[in-house]
Amino acid sequence: MEVIDSHWPSETPRNIIVRMPNWLGDLVMATPVLADLRTQWPNSKITAMCQANVAPLLTWDPNIDEIFSYHRPSGWIHRSQHFAIIERLRQGEYDLGVLLTNSFSSAWWFWRGWVKNCIGYQSNIRSCLLQKAVPYPENKETQHQALTYKMLLTPMGISISETPPCLYVSEKEQQEASQILQRSGINAAENTIVGINPGAAYGSAKCWLPERFIEVTQQLLRDPKVSVIYFGDPAGAPLVNQICQNLPNRVINLAGKTSIRELMALIQKCQVVLTNDSGPMHIAAALGTPLVALFGSTNSIKTGPNPAGQVIQKKVECAPCYKRVCPIDFRCMKGISVDEVYYAMRQAIEKH
Numbered sequence: 436m437e438v439i440d441s442h443w444p445s446e447t448p449r450n451i452i453v454r455m456p457n458w459l460g461d462l463v464m465a466t467p468v469l470a471d472l473r474t475q476w477p478n479s480k481i482t483a484m485c486q487a488n489v490a491p492l493l494t495w496d497p498n499i500d501e502i503f504s505y506h507r508p509s510g511w512i513h514r515s516q517h518f519a520i521i522e523r524l525r526q527g528e529y530d531l532g533v534l535l536t537n538s539f540s541s542a543w544w545f546w547r548g549w550v551k552n553c554i555g556y557q558s559n560i561r562s563c564l565l566q567k568a569v570p571y572p573e574n575k576e577t578q579h580q581a582l583t584y585k586m587l588l589t590p591m592g593i594s595i596s597e598t599p600p601c602l603y604v605s606e607k608e609q610q611e612a613s614q615i616l617q618r619s620g621i622n623a624a625e626n627t628i629v630g631i632n633p634g635a636a637y638g639s640a641k642c643w644l645p646e647r648f649i650e651v652t653q654q655l656l657r658d659p660k661v662s663v664i665y666f667g668d669p670a671g672a673p674l675v676n677q678i679c680q681n682l683p684n685r686v687i688n689l690a691g692k693t694s695i696r697e698l699m700a701l702i703q704k705c706q707v708v709l710t711n712d713s714g715p716m717h718i719a720a721a722l723g724t725p726l727v728a729l730f731g732s733t734n735s736i737k738t739g740p741n742p743a744g745q746v747i748q749k750k751v752e753c754a755p756c757y758k759r760v761c762p763i764d765f766r767c768m769k770g771i772s773v774d775e776v777y778y779a780m781r782q783a784i785e786k787h
Contacts (some may be wrong), residue, residue: 448531450530451529451532452482452529453472453481453484454534455536463602464579466600466721467730468585472498473583482500483496484503484505487504491695492699505526527548529550530550531551531552534554534555534556535555537559537764539560542564547661551566553566553567556571577733582595601742602722604722608696608697613702616628616701616704620684620685626714628663630719631710632710633645633671634668638758638760645678651709651776656685662687666690666701667690699722702715702722707726710728717741720742720743728740728745729748729776730746730767732756734755747776
């Protein structure tokens with residue numbers, strides 16, 4: 436892609452801050468930006484600014500020097516919460532600010548925090564707060580979100596890279612994950628470990644039917660070497676409890692029982708992960724775990740697993756609709772059969 440301006444900023448930044456996306460999956464898709472900034476300016480300090488609930492994803496990332504973790508202010512009326520963030524930004528003395536979020540508030544924080552050379556996409560009447568307000572790509576809805584994040588770097592002379600989303604798990608965390616499995620009766624060296632994530636934060640329209648997760652689990656368990664781990668956050672725990680209540684002992688329910696770091700290490704232990712379009716899907720892809728991803732109301736071209744993963748999605752006239760709850764007959768997900776999902780899972784296991 437043609438470079439827009441290879442001389443901006445005019446001097447090599449020494450202290451860069453990157454405002455990372457708020458959603459777990461979006462943050463994972465944005466990790467190539469950190470790697471590409473590190474490649475461009477290897478001697479600069481890079482700080483990743485994240486909401487506290489997703490910040491642990493970036494622990495051990497070699498492309499950053501610091502994580503600026505904060506709790507989201509509860510509305511504009513709580514001025515002290517905003518000013519605490521602004522004060523910390525001022526103390527950082529950042530000379531390049533990269534906004535991967537589209538909100539007005541994130542640009543306002545950078546402006547009030549005296550962050551120099553702020554760049555971000557034009558949105559939410561915030562262009563006056565940015566030194567570089569970049570128009571959205573024309574193909575924004577028909578290209579991968581990771582590419583859209585990368586394109587924001589082109590005004591700085593950073594060409595579009597092939598850098599994939601990537602997450603990092605320490606050796607100690609891998610050992611602790613093995614211990615969690617062992618306490619659940621799973622030997623990571625001998626068992627075929629299948630991970631299943633039946634929920635999605637955005638809403639039920641992104642989720643395959645619970646009874647079909649049960650059926651595919653029962654088919655997988657015909658292989659005596661297979662053990663199944665169900666994942667989920669605390670909000671999704673009731674769904675997972677419903678699915679797992681009558682399944683045998685080789686099914687381990689860890690919904691709401693793991694930290695983000697534990698989730699990452701456990702996903703890395705899996706031979707394959709079955710998931711809806713969700714944060715754990717992006718975690719699995721970024722860790723290199725084989726996965727089967729089920730898409731319904733969302734666009735797999737824009738937010739599919741990257742760099743790799745098998746997507747199952749039916750072409751229906753109303754998709755992608757991006758609705759939280761299907762207002763009609765849920766044809767996009769009902770069209771995905773148990774047999775085709777099971778076959779894809781077995782293929783992934785045998786290939787692995």
